[in-house]
Amino acid sequence: MNELLFDRLTGTISPLEFATTLTESFYSILHQRAKTGVFPANCHKNAAVNSLSLETNDYQFLLSGCADSSIKLWDLKKQETQRKENEVDSSYIKTVSEYDDFDYDNPVETFSNVATIPRKSAHQFGISGLQWWPFDTGMFVTASFDHTVKIWDTNELTPVHSFDLDNRVYSIDICGQSSPNGLTSTALVAVGSDQPFIRLLDLRSTSSSHTLTGHKGKTLVVKWHPINPNLLTSGGLDGEVKIWDIRRSKSCLCRLDMLKTNTTQAISSDNLTKASVKAHSGPVNGLVWDESGMTLYTAGNDDKVRVWDMVSTLAPPVNKLVNFGPLTRNKYPQTIPMLLNPKGETELQYLLFPSESSDVFVYRTIDGKMVSRLSRRGSKNSGRTTSMASAGPFTGTYFCGTMDGEILIWSPHWDKPSVKGFLEQAEQTEHDLDLDPLQTYKENQEQLKLLEDDKFFNANS
Known part of the structure; x- marks a missing residue:
């Protein structure tokens, strides 16, 4: 570390190279925060935290949606004092290994809860998804199992419009992108529901603008392409992952085929019709694009995570056969919140995968090697992770909502010697x-x- 600091001071490496090298080391020393900079214990009253969304303008305000239909807004730059440390705690700096259950269950300072939307006041059933409007914090969107998608005014904390979809909603994703010339923009919300089709909601006209039909069963997860606002990906109960172009009359471009493993295979003419074309052997409940849109990661109830090369060949894309090991447990047919770390902050990219246990696994995406296993601490240590959000690039910090109403924080931590020692x-x-x-x-x-x-x-x- 001293050598790295010396190289930065002497100009041997650039500030970006220094930050990248330092952040690379974060992912092997992630620990659960305990005493300060955490959320209050049992902040959602034992109800599952189904969704988290952090705005990306200032990385300050976090939304959390709960299975009891309540929503909370948190300010990550304000903390409230919960208790005073006793003489033993304040006399020396503890190392992480010395923290006990008391430290995890009784934090000293916690993030400020700015506002709370009580249960049953807006949605009647649990929140299944929520997301900030990409451009500012004046608006956010929520979805619920009560068949509705609501658009919210953040200043008033009231819904300004409600879409009634007549079906249970499992997943939403907002496409708020401008065209390259800056003259046009899109404001569409893709909705995956109980039905074998995807609804596209237009926020400008407050109407359902389009329906994409093709899955056989529930649509569990939807994700827009990070660069092209016309491309959409969906995963369903039928084990299929479909790529859609919303401009075409026949919108489905292709289906991902786990048997296509190299670029020399001939393009299948029956990719859209053949019944055996599957991305996973079970329901697909996890999708995440890398920020360049060149690689797609999918997760299914067959306990597999697959990596797809989306650009090297014509459709369909290639299964890169990356093996993430035997510890990925994924049996619940609901959206799983796997995450990629922000691109560019590290030389290698990392995938965070929440297993059915309370553990979160950190894998290298290039070869599937496990870098770290994040095991939950505290007296409540058995609830699985149901939602995740990144605190921003070059922070190495992640927020994880759990099945038992907690929001945990994982961040890099170096053990410090105690003052007494x-x-x-x-x-x-x-x-x-x-x-x-x-x-x-x-x-x-x-x-x-x-x-x-x-x-x-x-x-x-």
Whole structure:
């Protein structure tokens, strides 16, 4: 670390190279925060935190949606004091390994809860998804199992419009992108529901503008392409992942085929009709694009995570056969919140995958090697992770909502020596140090003189 700091000060490496190298090390030292900079214990009253969304303008305001239909708004730059540390806590700095359940269950300072939308006041059933409007914090969108999608005014904290879809909603994703010339923009919300089709809601006209039909069963997850506002991906209960172009009359471009594993395979003419074309052997409930839109990651109830090369060949894309090991457990047919770390903050990219247990696994995307296993601490340590959000690039910090109403924070942490141990070491060093070398020299000379006078040490006697 000292060498890295010296290289930065002398200009051997650029500030970006320094930040990238430092952030790369974060993913092997992620720990659960305990005492400060955390959320209040049991902040959602034992009800599952189904969705988290952090606005990306200032990375300050976090929305959390709960299974009891309540919604909370948190300010991550304000903290409230919950208790005063006792004498033992405040006398020295603890290392992470010394934290006990009391520290995790009784934080000192917690993030401020700016506002709360009580249960049953807006949605009648649990929140299944929520998301900030991409451009500012004045608006956000929520979806619920009560068949509705609502558009909210953040300043008033009231819904300004409600879409009634007549079906249970599992997943939403907002496409708010401008065209390259900046003259046109889209404001569409893709909705995955109980039905085998996808609804596109236009926020400008407040109407359902389009329906994409093709899945056989429920549509569990939908994701817009990060760059092209006309491309959409969906995963369904039928094990299929479909790529859609919403401009075409026949919107489905292709289906992902787990058997296509190299670029030399011939393009299948029956990709859209053949019944055996599957992305997973079970329902697909997880999708995430990398920020360049060149790679897609999918997760299914067959306990597999697959990586797809979306650009090297014509449709369909290629299964890159990356193996993420035997620990990925995924049996619940509901959206799973896997995440990629922000692109560019590290040399290698990392995938965070919440397993059925309370553990979150951190994998290298290039080869599927597990870098870290995040095991939950505290007296409530069995609830699985149901939602995740990144705190922003170069932070290495992630928020995880759990099945039992907690919001945990994982961040890099270096163990620091305690003040007590440092003082003891200093006292020992002082004891061993010769503080008066002149007096010591005189004493040594006197001892030598006594030895010279002793007949047993006198060579001439």
